[in-house]
Amino acid sequence: MAYAYLFKYIIIGDTGVGKSCLLLQFTDKRFQPVHDLTIGVEFGARMITIDGKQIKLQIWDTAGQESFRSITRSYYRGAAGALLVYDITRRDTFNHLTTWLEDARQHSNSNMVIMLIGNKSDLESRREVKKEEGEAFAREHGLIFMETSAKTASNVEEAFINTAKEIYEKIQEGVFDINNEANGIKIGPNHPTTASTLTAGIQTPLTRSGIDKNEVTTLLDLDEDHGVVIFKFAAI
């Protein structure tokens, strides 16, 4: 689908704080209580509207485990926004925020918008980190702050969209160089002024792959007529 801008986001934070659940709630509007450990990076995407403009959010959900830190570090590059997530029911995930923030500041571009998120706000009875503490941390480090619940969907939309609004404002103010893809922003094919010159990147072929429906009819395969059966990994 056509968009005016594409923003790349990255979600970071300790393992088990609900990064993948936030992504799933935002992209699919559903909650999955049991989620496999992310062992690398997973992607999601959704279209939103800001100021009447279609904006595509491309979201990179990273593994939180320490052992994957060296792999996920390179994914900060080219991100326009980051959601830094902790779990309000686990004090240690809040204590690790400084390390995450240092990592993010060191490996991303300086204009990256960072949203601090205290997740699992539905588990009030097990709260270990006060909302005020999150607010204070955010104020101290110049972050936006929200408490969310990936389970009840509370504030999830707002978290992603408010970050996008902040990025959008920075574009309007000229803070972001939108012609440099390393800033995590791409101009879409339907952008009024620059469409013809700036879409030569990866968008074109990928869009083509997305809309080509020939696959169904041209897929050529053997079946029992020829006596060959293909198993999709059932035989381990």
Next chain:
Amino acid sequence: MLTRVKSAVANFMGGMMAGGSNGDHPGGSDLPLRFPYSRPEFLGLSPDEIECSADHIARPILILKETKRLPWSTGYAEVINAGKSTLNEDQACCEVLVVKRRPAGNSTPNRTPTARRRSSLPNGDGLNIKDYQDSTEDLTFHYWALFDGHAGSGAAVVASRLLHHHIALHLQEVMEILCAPNLQPPTCLGEEPINHLLTPTSQRALTRAASLRGAAGAPGSPNPTPTRFFTEKKVSHESLVIGAIENAFKDMDVQIEKEKAVYNISGGCTALVVVFLQGKLYVGNAGDSRAIIIRAGEVIPVSAEFTPESERQRLQFLAYMQPHLLGNEFTHLEFPRRVQRKEVGKRMLYRDFTMSGWAYKTIDDDDLKFPLIYGEGKKARVLATIGVTRGLGDHNLKVHDSNIYIKPFLSCCPEVKVYPLTQCEHGADDVLVMGTDGLWDVLSNQEVAEAVTCFLANCDPDDQHRYTMAAQDLVMRARGVLKDRGWRISNDRLGSGDDISVYIIPLMYGNKQI
């Protein structure tokens, strides 16, 4: 892989190419794609995820999703290049195939399979394999393949979708023989029943005695054997499988050539396949990808690369025999460097197709032509164009700004090596590593073996993701991290800016299979 390349998208009707200006569509072909560009099917990526995967700035390492599983818990990881091509030109395929006896009445195998994929086959669990495996006459094989495309992604995509079907078809032709391991493969089909039992020595002795007597068969023998007056080469079952894989590569190449008449199939690709059949691993390689086995920490190479340097003598001999293939612009001789005009008449070091060493010859005018093979190591090129000498596709590839075709010098024939898997014991950390050249350009066999062995030793042995995480780690080590001066790996060496794809296949499952 390609320099000075013009990937001519040819008007292939009638097999005629009408000169350099005709048949070239700089902006690509008007023909439809044979298959849309995608990433390997088993990754199960959405169009949005494919878009993310093509990020040349952050270069995300893609792995198998947590919910998916490959046969034998095989690990897989890949990463896109640092910008040399818009798309990731590597492709991969992994399948378990069951070959069933060809239905009666369909005696000639259909060489171009045209049936539709069974949509009823789901993508993962829930499939009841027992229904199919109950028949002892079926032939099951496991298949892993990597393809490294150049000058476009078309050939690699097509080969990743279709090569295994060709292998299945060729195995089907000999499956009765393969399913009777105690019977010598008959030299000529249809002449005599398959009755040369190898194991019961008494009968073999009897047969041999009968042959020696020149009789039509031993009196009273239940299976009279026809007379043989000459010795016959014994052909093993193993070499029938090798032949099936070799012919499958050839058919795949022919199919790409034919279908270019109606589809846009760009470029060419290398192909590295591993087939596990009846307890043995068959490793077929056409190109510069590589497979090694790591057993008890030791490296066992199971493939060899085909490059301008490794195939120099074959290529020089071909050019010597067919000089017109050089278009009067190249010389088949090799010199340590370009010959200069002022050196004509002097004596210079050279090599011909008959030589692995060097000698001196007197330089003449012919030697001023560009050498057929030029450059060293990864920069070596055939006809100043291509750095890999075996693979599929490339039918329209020509030397830049000329009418000289590259394809006659390229071979689609794989070298197939056999590893008798079930004859060896394998632990959980004994694996086969397959990788495209993006991996091996920057890491040696030994470095790969050490990295994998070390990684697996630190994993929970029961973690089913351990091989995928090991593959991710390996790709990470070859890609490196982005520093001020580009992608860097250990010891501040340059990381690979190429597409990198890696399988890590644990071998112990092969021992369990039998």
